[in-house]
Amino acid sequence: MASAPNSQLPLFYNALEPLSSDAHANYRLRPLDKAPFLAQHHAVPVTVDEFSLVQRHLPIVFTVGDDAVPIALMGLNEGVNTFVDDEGALIQNDLYVPAYIRRYPFMLARLRPDAQELSLCFDPTSGAIGAFEEGEALFNGSEPSETTRNVLAFNESFEQAGARTASFMQELRELDLLMEGEVTIQPNDSDRPFVYRGFQMVNEEKLQNLRGDQLRKIHQSGLLPLVYAHLFSLSLIREVFARQAAQGKMPLPTLAPVN
Template identity: 35%
Template sequence: MLPMFYKQLTAVSSATHTDLNIEITDYRFAVSANVIPVGISEFSQLLFHYPIVFIKADTGYTPVAVVGTDTGQNLFVNNDGEWLAPYMPAYVRRYPFMVASVSEQSQALTVCIDETYPGCNREGRGEALFNQDKSQTDYLQKVSQFLQQFELDSRRNQIFTARLAALGLLESTEATFTAQGAENGRKLDGFFVINRERLKQLDQSDVQELHQSGALELIYQHLVSLSRFSNLFNV
C-alpha cells in the first residue's frame, strides 16, 4: 500500500523524464487529511500552528500534526488549493516525490515521483528535473537532499517515540470541540499525548538522559503545541 497522497510511483530517470517539469502550487491533494505525519526536527516550527500528537502505527508510534477536527477534513487547505499556515509540514512538501526501493531484492533507495499529480507536465511549467545534457538540475539535486533528510528524520522519530513508550509516558486521550453557535461538541480521539504526571515522576537518571539526547526539549514542544487545539476552528 502506498503512503498517504500517493497514487502511483515511478522511478525518476533521465531516459523517461528528460522533458518533465513540476509546478507545485496546488495542495488539494492534502485536503482530506486531518492529520499529517511530521518529523521531530520540525517540532519547533510546527508548535506555533498545529497540535502535535502521536498515533499508533504498525512499527510503534508516529508524531502527527492535527490539521482538522473531522475525518476527511483539512482546515489548512482552501478551495484554491492554497496552504493557509506559514509553515507547511515536510511530509506535504515532499509530495509528489519520495524515495522507494526499486525492487524487493535491493535495499537501495531511488527518487520516485507520482506523475498523477496535476502539476507534472511536459509543457515547461515549473521546475525541470533534467538539463538538456540529461544531467540532474539543481532542483532535482535539492529534492534528493531533502528526501534523504526526510528519511533520516523518520528514523529519528522511531528512536524518540520508542523511548517515550519504554518510559510509559504516552497515554491515549481525546479532545472535544464546540464550534461557536453549535449545541453539540465534536470529539477527536485515537491519539496519544505525554502524561505530565508520569513525566514529573521519572527518575532523575531518565530525565538526565532525555535532556542530554534532546528528547526533553521535544517533549516540552509537544506539550506546548497542544494549546493549538483551541485554534482549529479559527483557521
C-alpha cells in the first residue's frame, strides 16, 4: 500500500541536470496543465509543514522501514491515483496538491557526493523546460530571472521543511510510537473484505500512555498536533477506497498485503 521513494532517483524524476546559465541561457519554463508522471503513483511524500492542509484531503501514513517518511495516499493500490485521470489532469480542482508534486521538475541536489552545497537541478525529460518560444525565461543574460529565483526560493523552503520532517520522524522513533498499520474495508457487495497493509501509523495506545514529561515535551516541540493531524486523516482512507471503487479501479478482494 505504501511505497518508499526510489533509492536511485527521487519519485517522478527520470534524470537530473543542473540548471546553468551557460547551458540553458535560452531555456524557458512553460506551465503544464497535466501531470502524466503522477497518474501511475498512488502515494507521494509530504512534509510536516503541510499536515494541517493535507489531512483535510488525503490520508497521511508512513512508509515501512527504518527510514520511514510521511506520505499522502491518492489511491490504495500500486498504479492507482484516484485524483487525476489517465493523462494526469486533476479530477478534483479544490484538492491540496503536496509541495513534492508542485516542485517538479525542479529539485535541489548535490552535484557530487562530497559537495557541501545543493544546486538547483531539473528533470530534462519533463517537457516543461526547454528552448521554447513560449513560457517564462529562466535567465536574463547570465543572471537568473525572477521565475528562477522564485523556483529556487520554493525549493529551499521545501528542503527546510524536509529537515523539520526528518526531526519529526526521529522523535516518533525515539518514543517508539510507530506500528504496522492495517485497514480492513468490507464493501456491502463483496463476500470478502479488502485488507490493506504495508504502511505504518501512530500507535494511539502508546500515545495515550506516554508519561507526563514526554507529553509536555512533544506538545512543546509541536509534535502532538502533527500526530493528531495524521490520526484524523486516517478516516479518509475509506473515502479514497470509495473513489477507487467508483472509478472501477479495484483489485480482487484479498487478505494478503496489497503493495
